Amino acid sequence: MKAAQARAATLVEALPYIRRFADQVVVVKYGGNALAGASDHDGLALFAQDVVLMRQVGMRPVVVHGGGPQISELMSRLGMQPEFRDGLRVTDAGTVGVVQMVLTGQVNPQIVAAINVHGPLAVGVSGGDAGLIRAVARDERLGFVGDVQTVNPTILRRLLDDEFIPVVATVGTDDIGRPYNINADAVAGAIAEALGAAKLVYLTDIDGLRRVVDDPSSLIRQTTPDELDELMADGTIAGGMIPKVESCVHAVRAGVGRAHILDGRIPHVLLLEVFTDEGIGTMVVGER
DSSP: OHHHHHHHHHHHHHHHHHHHTTTOEEEEEEOHHHHHOOOSSOHHHHHHHHHHHHHHTTOEEEEEEOOHHHHHHHHHHTTOOOOEETTEEOBOHHHHHHHHHHIIIIIHHHHHHHHHTTSSOEEEEETTGGGOEEEEESOGGGBSEEEEEEEOTHHHHHHHHTTOEEEEEOEEEOTTOOEEEEOHHHHHHHHHHHHTOSEEEEEESSSSOBSSTTOGGGBOOEEOHHHHHHHHHTTSSOTTHHHHHHHHHHHHHTTOSEEEEEETTSTTHHHHHHHOSSOOSEEEOSOO
8 A cells, every 4th residue: 555655646747847848849868878787677678668658648859869878889880990080989980880780770769669669750861861960070080970950850859849759869961961970969959949949958877967076965956057068167067978967058048948967877767857846966956
C-alpha cells in the first residue's frame, strides 16, 4: 500500500509541471558520452522512455545528439589517429566522412530506433536536411569544423506540428553544400533559441557544474548567466564544459526559459528534472 501511495504522490507532484510545459518545446542534447557511459542499465532505452513520456503528456521534445566517443572509436578501427586542438577535433576530408558515417549512419538511427520501440514517433534528420543548419568554417587549421551560422527550423516545426520527435545529427553544410562537423552543444543551444524552447537540457557524464571539480558537495544547483560568466573567467569552469556553459548562457539570454546540465547516466534523469519539485543537476535561469 505504501509503495502504491508513493507512486500516486509522484504523479500528483508531476501534474503542475505537465500543465506548465504542455505544448512547450524542450530541446534535449544527448551526448555521446552519455550514450557510451558505463552503467548497469540500458541508458538509451530509459532515455527513450523519458522522451516518449514527455511527448505523450503534451510536451514537444527535440533530441540533438553528439557522438565524439563513437567517432574516435571508428577512427581507431580504421587506423586513423584523432587529433584535437583546443578541445576541437581536427577534421580533414577523411575525418569528416567518418563523422558523417557515425552521426547519420550509426548514432542517429540508434536513437531513433530506441524511441520508435514505443510507436512511430521519432524521425532522424541532419543539419543538411531542408537547410536546417547552415555552417561556416571556424578555423582553416581545423579543416571541416564549423560554427552555426544560421538555423532554419522549418523542418523541425513541421515535424513537431505532426507530433513527431525530431532527432538531429549535428552535421551542417555551408552555402555550397560542403559538410562540417559542428559542436553538438552549440547546435542544441542554437536550435533551442530558434524554436523559442521552454527548456534546453544537456545530458552528459557528470552530475552538473561544481564550484570545486573534485568536490561533489559543491554542486551548483541553480545559477545565472552572469554568475557563469564569472566562473568561466576565473577558471572554475574550463575545458570541455565551456561549450555547454557558453551555449546555456547564450540560450537563456536569448529567451530560452531554462537550461539544465544533468548526468545522463542516472536512470530517468529527464523525468526527475522536469517533473519533480526537487530537480537534479544544475539549472540556469535568467535571474534568481
